């Protein structure tokens with residue numbers, strides 16, 4: 001107790017220094033970065049900084065030379081807008097000069113980035129291992145002779161997969177199909193589910209009937225059957241036609257786009273912290289499970305698969321417990337429906353395990369797990385051979401993924417394993433969560449429903465409402481923290497896996513400073 005109070009006092013003392021530095025930085029434009037350093041040896045224990053090894057020139061603090069967005073960002077985005085829609089652009093970035101956890105903009109402002117390209121930077125900006133991989137002959141080959149992987153896979157493709165994506169495959173799912181984006185990954189998984197379903201009905205070795213051949217050319221049943229994917233309220237699974245029909249997080253994503261008439265189940269609306277509301281959360285999860293069961297029984301068309309995110313991300317960082325997912329798995333088994341776990345955002349180490357669904361302790365693995373974002377490569381893992389269509393060209397497109405991205409994924413896997421980045425991320429996540437809990441106690445009107453305990457750095461909380469949340473995100477940028485929102489009024493942390501305690505302290509200082517000003 002005394003020790004932790006002491007640590008806290010020390011940290012606060014350190015933090016107030018950093019806040020002053022932040023304020024000085026904002027006021028004077030002073031440059032608060034470490035001067036170029038001698039090479040740092042690789043860390044030999046988890047207590048040593050990996051970021052210092054990867055990024056000897058990483059800044060110690062944000063640097064703000066202008067207000068946000070800076071004048072050059074504004075001017076250059078206006079120019080870009082003549083040829084490219086910039087409605088959603090926050091700032092124009094200088095990636096070549098971004099380092100580690102710090103992103104630089106065209107005005108030469110430097111921000112600590114806890115959003116990391118919407119959860120998609122695994123190893124920090126300009127990671128030297130990835131930069132070296134970019135120079136490999138196999139990478140040059142993959143980029144300038146981009147193969148149509150389904151037709152003409154390269155001699156290197158098997159080892160790129162084995163040493164990369166497959167080396168990180170979820171238990172029991174040792175096969176992979178690669179795609180182009182998270183949406184594409186989900187769509188390909190849905191297609192695999194439909195094809196599996198119909199070939200089981202038809203008999204795996206049976207040919208299509210003449211009627212099926214004719215009707216599919218008319219988009220009519222039985223060739224184009226009335227099959228469905230069940231998804232959840234507030235889910236986000238992407239933006240292409242099939243994936244968008246399973247996305248339910250925000251009308252803006254779906255408006256004006258024709259959609260499949262597929263069912264939607266309630267996702268548990270739990271109370272946080274989870275460990276203080278177990279009984280009422282169980283009632284809520286049972287309510288949802290019962291609704292799912294009814295849908296599986298009664299939906300007008302046959303449901304081929306249920307798709308679910310381990311933590312609904314875009315939809316507001318909504319959690320459910322392992323119990324819910326175990327029961328969901330049981331229901332899918334009972335109803336012969338496939339379970340697709342969408343780990344596009346939760347995958348690759350940010351939640352305390354490499355794959356978030358590992359925390360559910362399922363008796364049988366999900367049927368498919370989709371990935372993208374931090375892996376750079378996209379696609380889905382599966383185990384059952386029958387999920388692979390019997391005939392060629394059913395799961396296919398020209399590129400079938402991208403070998404250059406799979407090489408990057410391979411390097412990411414190697415680094416995650418070599419430096420135990422999952423454990424490092426868990427540890428820093430625990431620290432951040434504890435500190436945020438204290439801030440929530442101090443500013444209960446500004447921070448509610450803190451969530452993500454023991455879920456690595458996958459942490460979020462609610463602001464009072466949408467306007468307050470959006471103002472908060474801007475205020476944070478104005479003190480040099482690039483941070484994102486999700487759902488109707490939540491704030492989410494999505495730093496890279498090289499986010500360490502020293503970065504967390506900068507973030508926490510800035511957060512406390514902004515909360516105090518609010």
Ligand SMILES: O=C(O)CCC(=O)C(=O)O
Nearest residue numbers: 118182236239313314345
């Ligand atoms: O914001 C997110 O969580 C998802 C980002 C994404 O994939 C999208 O907006 O299309």
Ligand SMILES: NCCCC(=O)O
Nearest residue numbers: 088118314484485486
């Ligand atoms: N899902 C898109 C998130 C982008 C943003 O709100 O900044």
